[in-house]
Amino acid sequence: MAPSVTSRALDLLGAFGPEHRSLTLSELARRAGLPLATAHRLVGELHKWGALARLESGEYVIGRRLWDLGLLAPVQSGLRQAASPFLHDLYGATLATVHLAVRDGCEVLYVDRLAGHVSVPVVSEVGSRLPLHATGVGKVLLAYAPEAVRAEAFGRLRRITPYTVTQPARLAEQLRRVRAEGYATTGEEMSLGACSVAVPVGGDTVVAALGIVVPDLRRDKARLVAALQVAARGIGRTLASAE
Amino acid sequence: MAPSVTSRALDLLGAFGPEHRSLTLSELARRAGLPLATAHRLVGELHKWGALARLESGEYVIGRRLWDLGLLAPVQSGLRQAASPFLHDLYGATLATVHLAVRDGCEVLYVDRLAGHVSVPVVSEVGSRLPLHATGVGKVLLAYAPEAVRAEAFGRLRRITPYTVTQPARLAEQLRRVRAEGYATTGEEMSLGACSVAVPVGGDTVVAALGIVVPDLRRDKARLVAALQVAARGIGRTLASAE
DNA sequence: GTCGCCCCTTCCGCTCAATGGAAGGTAAGT
DNA sequence: ACTTACCTTCCATTGAGCGGAAGGGGCGAC
Structure with a gap:
């Protein structure tokens, strides 16, 4: 009931987890419940910022930048x-x-x-x-x-x-x-x-x-x-x- | 040059770092270069999702939810x-x-x-x-x-x-x-x-x-x-x- | 006391950024 | 060659984000 951009972007991040270390764009879209085109755009932004990284295979993984927030x-x-x-x-x-x-x-x-x-x-x-x-x-x-x-x-x-x-x-x-x-x-x-x-x-x-x-x-x-x-x-x- | 919601939200996260473990709303806004009202709204969303947590003092810190993405x-x-x-x-x-x-x-x-x-x-x-x-x-x-x-x-x-x-x-x-x-x-x-x-x-x-x-x-x-x-x-x- | 300062929160009308269906492109499987 | 599944780009519509302004609360100075 709250299709705010922010929450959607976060939901994309939330699609990852201990047992889902790397996901394809489609999987991300599915798991976050977003239309593919929308997911594509948002994932692009997350990627540009460094919140997501892309493997050679094309799959996405959580990006380095999130590490550096002081989580460790x-x-x-x-x-x-x-x-x-x-x-x-x-x-x-x-x-x-x-x-x-x-x-x-x-x-x-x-x-x-x-x-x-x-x-x-x-x-x-x-x-x-x-x-x-x-x-x-x-x-x-x-x-x-x-x-x-x-x-x-x-x-x-x-x-x-x-x-x-x-x-x-x-x-x-x-x-x-x-x-x-x-x-x-x-x-x-x-x-x-x-x-x-x-x-x-x-x-x-x-x-x-x-x-x-x-x-x-x-x-x-x-x-x-x-x-x-x-x-x-x-x-x-x-x-x-x-x- | 890219005032997309997503990048702004991410910049708020990026305001944190090894030497800035906890920040007040105003500090966040300053560091991310956002108007206070805007920062307030975005921080609210990040907080609701669990990307940020709030200390008793009112300061914000990186939230648990980001840990659980499999970063470790x-x-x-x-x-x-x-x-x-x-x-x-x-x-x-x-x-x-x-x-x-x-x-x-x-x-x-x-x-x-x-x-x-x-x-x-x-x-x-x-x-x-x-x-x-x-x-x-x-x-x-x-x-x-x-x-x-x-x-x-x-x-x-x-x-x-x-x-x-x-x-x-x-x-x-x-x-x-x-x-x-x-x-x-x-x-x-x-x-x-x-x-x-x-x-x-x-x-x-x-x-x-x-x-x-x-x-x-x-x-x-x-x-x-x-x-x-x-x-x-x-x-x-x-x-x-x-x- | 009360004035000033700073921080947080809420409101609301304008606007522009986000939206997503559709169409095109690529790669692999049958 | 056909099917399927994935990724990417486009663009007209619209509602979500925007942020100035105003209100509230805490604290220290005078």
């Missing part, structure tokens, strides 16, 4: 650089998949990830987002988030596995323990066969969370938490010294 | 996942900054990067691009690139440091040696104090390049090359087995 900022942040060596150390000490994440609104945004040769099946990937309530790093970030965020997050405790914590009261209690004990844990709450431990990064304000994913937590949780805290402290110090 | 695809690729453990091994063996990169057009696109506690100053970052002719991974990718790409790349051999190779003949000779010997090297050609070695990843078609950056290459190049090749073979095997 979180991933390229000083945080990631400062943390990199510590993530490596942590992996060496635990041989578990290592995660570095920040909170973006009401979601966890994974900033870095380090996987071993054999690792539990993990859904996260650099740049991907997951709900705050079902991951280790998420619980940490939620525990130290402003009240408004927590309220919002509590409003949508989606069940993901049978073990996902979806009762507000229970989650609130867990967050209290996170703040008290300095670490969070999950047990198959995001994906079956995967448990996690996570700790906050940063001093008085928590800027990120550091976590690992393992098949089983009962065995040596204490050692893992200790390793995590060493790494987190290291990252915190590095960040502080770099201002 | 290269970084989230199977390549990165397959390579991750081998990058770690390689770091363990060399204690050097490790790079995994692919070719994107006539540039190197860094897909992953692993830095140590102490590392030579390196300009690259995940998601960033550099010219093909001045980096180790770049030379590898260029050596195995199609003729058209090579021609294009030879057309713009920009000098970056006094040691950058800018003579086409000399670069061509180097690429020949890369193909013959299976690895590429650079010596302070991208940034002073940084040398690099890189090897191709993949079998008959080179899909990526794996490289390390060190302060000095003369000492134990042979060992580094060997370590790189072990890792590259491992990545290749993992990719092949995963199809």
Whole structure:
């Protein structure tokens, strides 16, 4: 009901997605629900600006120019650089998949990830987002988030596995323990066969969370938490010294 | 000279950048050279679609929706996942900054990067691009690139440091040696104090390049090359087995 | 207080840019 | 040679975009 040029152009961009990395003009037109001639013109403009690029085959892909808008900022942040060596150390000490994440609104945004040769099946990937309530790093970030965020997050405790914590009261209690004990844990709450431990990064304000994913937590949780805290402290110090 | 709605909307997006992560409406209008009222309307549409998001402060930032277009695809690729453990091994063996990169057009696109506690100053970052002719991974990718790409790349051999190779003949000779010997090297050609070695990843078609950056290459190049090749073979095997 | 400044938002009549059907061109498949 | 599917160009119509102007709100200065 709103055939504004802008929305149409955006819909053309929206026709792309993880599983549609490159599209022909006709496909674009179809997916955006536009007449071919119209799509042709709009795509031409997007292309001229650099929002779309054209392959030799004639198919269109998302263009470079959109990259340069600063989209990768979180991933390229000083945080990631400062943390990199510590993530490596942590992996060496635990041989578990290592995660570095920040909170973006009401979601966890994974900033870095380090996987071993054999690792539990993990859904996260650099740049991907997951709900705050079902991951280790998420619980940490939620525990130290402003009240408004927590309220919002509590409003949508989606069940993901049978073990996902979806009762507000229970989650609130867990967050209290996170703040008290300095670490969070999950047990198959995001994906079956995967448990996690996570700790906050940063001093008085928590800027990120550091976590690992393992098949089983009962065995040596204490050692893992200790390793995590060493790494987190290291990252915190590095960040502080770099201002 | 082209006041098309589309280009204007795009210019608003283009007002953002690495150093302008969030902008007020007025700033946007100024930077895009648009009357406030016009900017207001367009920004409204971009916002409604999700291309822009609004902070509590009222400032606008690039919106989530643009992320989801698959921009992170290269970084989230199977390549990165397959390579991750081998990058770690390689770091363990060399204690050097490790790079995994692919070719994107006539540039190197860094897909992953692993830095140590102490590392030579390196300009690259995940998601960033550099010219093909001045980096180790770049030379590898260029050596195995199609003729058209090579021609294009030879057309713009920009000098970056006094040691950058800018003579086409000399670069061509180097690429020949890369193909013959299976690895590429650079010596302070991208940034002073940084040398690099890189090897191709993949079998008959080179899909990526794996490289390390060190302060000095003369000492134990042979060992580094060997370590790189072990890792590259491992990545290749993992990719092949995963199809 | 109130004046000035800056930013955001809404309104509305004019106009020109966007529209899309149709027609022509190319390339591959049968 | 025919069919199908894709891409590109043209151009008369029209409604979507335009932006000056006016109104509202927050903040600091005087």
